[in-house]
Amino acid sequence: MNQKFIIKFEQGVLEQSYKLAETDIIGGVNGVFELLDEEFINQVIMQFKHMRKTFFDAYERYE
Numbered sequence: 001m002n003q004k005f006i007i008k009f010e011q012g013v014l015e016q017s018y019k020l021a022e023t024d025i026i027g028g029v030n031g032v033f034e035l036l037d038e039e040f041i042n043q044v045i046m047q048f049k050h051m052r053k054t055f056f057d058a059y060e061r062y063e
């Protein structure tokens with residue numbers, strides 16, 4: 001897709017997307033998987049927790 005790798009994570013109604021230029025990744029698709037190490041995944045999980053809290057806080061203000 002337009003010389004980009006798109007990495008998507010979904011958790012319920014929440015989604016995180018990361019777009020990487022193919023030229024920024026050594027090794028093609030295998031390089032993308034090397035980037036997705038345990039620390040990266042843990043940070044994604046933490047972001048989902050923050051996103052969920054942000055959403056629920058906004059929803060409570062809406063009611």
